[in-house]
Amino acid sequence: MGESQATTPGMSSSLQRWYELTDGAMLGRESSMPLHARISEVLVDLIESGGLVPGERLPSERELAQYFGVSLAPVRQSILEVVNKGLLGRGRGRGTFVRGSSLDEKVSILHSFTESMNERHAELETRVTRHERVAIRPEVASALRLGDPDCMLLERVAIVDRTPVAILQAHLSLTSYPGLETESFANQSLYKILNEKYETVVTKADSVISVTRATSAEASLLGITSGDPLLCVEGTAFSDSGEPVEYYRVLYRADKVRFHVESQRETDQIVRLVPSLVPRIAHTQ
DSSP: OOOOOOOOTTSOHHHHHHHHHHTTOOOOSSOOSOHHHHHHHHHHHHHHTTSSOTTOBOOOHHHHHHHHTOOHHHHHHHHHHHHHTTSEEEETTTEEEEOOOOEEEESSSOOOHHHHHHHTTOOEEEEEEEEEEEEOOHHHHHHHTOOOSEEEEEEEEEEETTEEEEEEEEEEOTTTSTTGGGSOOTTOOHHHHHHHHHOOOEEEEEEEEEEEEOOHHHHHHHTSOTTOEEEEEEEEEEETTSOEEEEEEEEEETTTEEEEOOOOTTTOOOOBOOTTOOOBOOOOO
């Protein structure tokens, strides 16, 4: 495949920027990968390296085909593949635009959201939006096996690399954890505080993952549009003694988070069907 042609005065600004980013790179004849896979690789590399920034519009399919010296078919297939990965989006009047790289959240190893982000060296801020005593809802009382009239609600927004990605809601017993309502949770791991101050180690969780739509309040916290899709992880975390510790509900931006599931047939049943046909998956928070 020949070298890409030089920029011309009549070329679109998006295609001119593409030439600047790639420096007229060629796909290479020596590769055994299909054309669409090589184009997909170029797109993903440019997005994950930060060359293409979230919200940036791509050149048209015809322009990209001209740039790579290929027909429209492999270009269309490559764009579809990257859209399916969640890195590109399409909208009427917007064309194809960059969504940005997704944040991997492992769901087979139970650890805190804070620890998870520290492991990937991400810049994390947890902003407390609610921290108060509330009347206990029936499903929370049942999950925590409580007869108390109220419990503590902790709600935080997780901001990764300066972008809001999740709303973390936790309900805990104030009888089991007296004084928890006076703790400061800004940029602090809930599980670390439970471990250090209450000698409670969370070792197990039972979760349900579903898809929901952002309310206006949730959209405001996450910097998205009301009605945008969210991944909802809801369930109960247990201590090493088998006692319920926390009833949680985590709302992840679907365009920013993807789940990484690990399973071993002999020891770990990660996914199984329940009567409602909703996958039940071991949770990390």
